[in-house]
Amino acid sequence: MSVTAAQGFRAAGATAGLKVSGASDVALVTNDGPDRHVAAVFTSNRVEAAPVTWSRQVVSDGRADAVFLNSGGANACTGARGFQDAHRTAELVAATLGVSATDVVVCSTGLIGEYLPMDRIEAGIRLTAAGLSAEAGQAAARAIMTTDSVPKEAVVTGDGWTVGGMAKGAGMLAPGLATMLCVLTTDAVADAADLDAALRAATATTFDRVDSDGCMSTNDTVVLLASGASGVRVEPVALTAALTRVCGDLSRQLVADAEGASHEIAVEVRSAATEADAVEVARSVTRSNLFKAAIFGADPNWGRVLAAVGTTTAAFDPALLDVEINGVQVCRAATVGDDRSLVDLTPREVRVVVDLHAGTATATVWTNDLTHDYVHENSAYSS
Amino acid sequence: MSVTAAQGFRAAGATAGLKVSGASDVALVTNDGPDRHVAAVFTSNRVEAAPVTWSRQVVSDGRADAVFLNSGGANACTGARGFQDAHRTAELVAATLGVSATDVVVCSTGLIGEYLPMDRIEAGIRLTAAGLSAEAGQAAARAIMTTDSVPKEAVVTGDGWTVGGMAKGAGMLAPGLATMLCVLTTDAVADAADLDAALRAATATTFDRVDSDGCMSTNDTVVLLASGASGVRVEPVALTAALTRVCGDLSRQLVADAEGASHEIAVEVRSAATEADAVEVARSVTRSNLFKAAIFGADPNWGRVLAAVGTTTAAFDPALLDVEINGVQVCRAATVGDDRSLVDLTPREVRVVVDLHAGTATATVWTNDLTHDYVHENSAYSS
Numbered sequence: 054m055s056v057t058a059a060q061g062f063r064a065a066g067a068t069a070g071l072k073v074s075g076a077s078d079v080a081l082v083t084n085d086g087p088d089r090h091v092a093a094v095f096t097s098n099r100v101e102a103a104p105v106t107w108s109r110q111v112v113s114d115g116r117a118d119a120v121f122l123n124s125g126g127a128n129a130c131t132g133a134r135g136f137q138d139a140h141r142t143a144e145l146v147a148a149t150l151g152v153s154a155t156d157v158v159v160c161s162t163g164l165i166g167e168y169l170p171m172d173r174i175e176a177g178i179r180l181t182a183a184g185l186s187a188e189a190g191q192a193a194a195r196a197i198m199t200t201d202s203v204p205k206e207a208v209v210t211g212d213g214w215t216v217g218g219m220a221k222g223a224g225m226l227a228p229g230l231a232t233m234l235c236v237l238t239t240d241a242v243a244d245a246a247d248l249d250a251a252l253r254a255a256t257a258t259t260f261d262r263v264d265s266d267g268c269m270s271t272n273d274t275v276v277l278l279a280s281g282a283s284g285v286r287v288e289p290v291a292l293t294a295a296l297t298r299v300c301g302d303l304s305r306q307l308v309a310d311a312e313g314a315s316h317e318i319a320v321e322v323r324s325a326a327t328e329a330d331a332v333e334v335a336r337s338v339t340r341s342n343l344f345k346a347a348i349f350g351a352d353p354n355w356g357r358v359l360a361a362v363g364t365t366t367a368a369f370d371p372a373l374l375d376v377e378i379n380g381v382q383v384c385r386a387a388t389v390g391d392d393r394s395l396v397d398l399t400p401r402e403v404r405v406v407v408d409l410h411a412g413t414a415t416a417t418v419w420t421n422d423l424t425h426d427y428v429h430e431n432s433a434y435s436s
Numbered sequence: 437m438s439v440t441a442a443q444g445f446r447a448a449g450a451t452a453g454l455k456v457s458g459a460s461d462v463a464l465v466t467n468d469g470p471d472r473h474v475a476a477v478f479t480s481n482r483v484e485a486a487p488v489t490w491s492r493q494v495v496s497d498g499r500a501d502a503v504f505l506n507s508g509g510a511n512a513c514t515g516a517r518g519f520q521d522a523h524r525t526a527e528l529v530a531a532t533l534g535v536s537a538t539d540v541v542v543c544s545t546g547l548i549g550e551y552l553p554m555d556r557i558e559a560g561i562r563l564t565a566a567g568l569s570a571e572a573g574q575a576a577a578r579a580i581m582t583t584d585s586v587p588k589e590a591v592v593t594g595d596g597w598t599v600g601g602m603a604k605g606a607g608m609l610a611p612g613l614a615t616m617l618c619v620l621t622t623d624a625v626a627d628a629a630d631l632d633a634a635l636r637a638a639t640a641t642t643f644d645r646v647d648s649d650g651c652m653s654t655n656d657t658v659v660l661l662a663s664g665a666s667g668v669r670v671e672p673v674a675l676t677a678a679l680t681r682v683c684g685d686l687s688r689q690l691v692a693d694a695e696g697a698s699h700e701i702a703v704e705v706r707s708a709a710t711e712a713d714a715v716e717v718a719r720s721v722t723r724s725n726l727f728k729a730a731i732f733g734a735d736p737n738w739g740r741v742l743a744a745v746g747t748t749t750a751a752f753d754p755a756l757l758d759v760e761i762n763g764v765q766v767c768r769a770a771t772v773g774d775d776r777s778l779v780d781l782t783p784r785e786v787r788v789v790v791d792l793h794a795g796t797a798t799a800t801v802w803t804n805d806l807t808h809d810y811v812h813e814n815s816a817y818s819s
Contacts, residue, residue: 359654389551
């Protein structure tokens, strides 16, 4: 169901021939109203793809009727021609649906530095527009996959209203800069400003805390469409909570499906002076290649955790640091703790807890291990 | 010759049994004067090893008589006992040489989180003190190796004076957090303050611009001893130039010997607004796992270069960025440039040039590619 779980939405997935594999590669999601509110967050990479530049303009007035997405090509670093292609895509979708091009969000994912084959995109628009249905959520979710092994969908229902969503993220450890695309839909009645605030709050503690390899895509986009079709007005707090659950669910699915990974690693930082400190420390650990390679090797190498913590500017006394790996306190007060051979790293899920003894804030960042398959995926094929 | 090339220095390397392999693992360098000046730079990791904490104190008054180094154990994250062991090491060396413990620098490299076997360290001190000679520079350089395949030595001679040095850095891409230890010696006559300034200037543009995997060791130390034995007073500019040549030579040797690496990559950033901007951009590229994996795969993936550039705060217009890989301008004005298939990535040396079109500053940062062997080295053995 995903993006078509809420009332007022239709979707479609189709094969336009962008992927060599012949798998479906274009998707369309439409908002049939009565509201056509939109909110979105985009990559903060200054080298942004043409569809991101285009879509920023589209959502700036808070209204959008549709989202068109393609896999098989990022349309990034494609200059003026790339922007014209994104614009042209929106115009073709708009003409087909009878809406304004300035209300059509466009998302792309794939190889950087290649132009989109616009004849195939055009054919894909016709196919998806013809296939729109309230039952095609999963077909759309499949069409945006790149090296994802399964489509990612999530739904949360409120009292008479629903939030649904789909995401792709070849995930964290796969080729293509791990572009993350996500379309969320809700039939809740809410103001555009509340939707925007709720989306930003939800992504800040979910998608923003999944860190594959420290590499930021040129194409990342999370877009939320609101139809108001339930007739139920939802308060900001409830809306934020529902969006956070859906985004959290989807972001965990990205980590779980990360190609090449053999472990999902949650790095939890406790007793930080501020949440920002906790996030900085957790992110430093999740970006340590040495730590991530150690986890791949089932080695509870807490020294590499401390070394990563030590490079941050967070408030803490280095002499007080504790580290726990899968329940074993391997490091106590920055020195040797319990026997590291007690740590069982055979399960796919790994939990590392760093205690800063500096306050009461906490945060968790998710990542994967650094494996032979990661290197293979990212070196053997141009992507 | 290395650390014994300049007049007034003796050195020794010996086997204390710290390494399972049975290779030599302790080294001693002594300054026989007449000057006993010292300057040093240490890791900026807040989780610093006990010998770093000890040695910071030793060099704070600008005087040192000797440097004792061990491989086979980092003595990091070893708490009060670790500090006592570093202190005890200095006392034993001092007693043997007839100098003050507060004038003995101590350096360690190896696994974090294990205590040093002090009986073996003590035996190693006796062996090295007994073996001191003006011809044992290379024996010392061999004894500090961990996964280095060759000892690293360099010598630059001035008009009647000399700077020599040895370094170990399993390098960049090897186990053990890539601890970098370097001992430099000179017989130039110079003030302690000038020596300190010259060392900081030299390391800032050499060792500080070699970035293996973004992981900062708890033990990194570069120490310079000056004997004044040549009787030649050397001006700061000439001293800085000579030190920069020796440090540059040694840092390039570290990159060349990086285990697991198949390419040495120089990322040169041109036309930056400031040198700091140039360094920030170059470092962002050298820390991109996706870029480094692409080079391993002989894929001139300039999109991954631009994506890394885009995450920085340096001054530039994203639409103006150029990227050249091994002489082929694969990206011009942030879009598709010359045919990427023209790029030859079979040589071990790779040069990536990023032109920011934002000023006149430039900087180069060196790294290696991300390979299967890197993952193997850092996951298959606890280190």
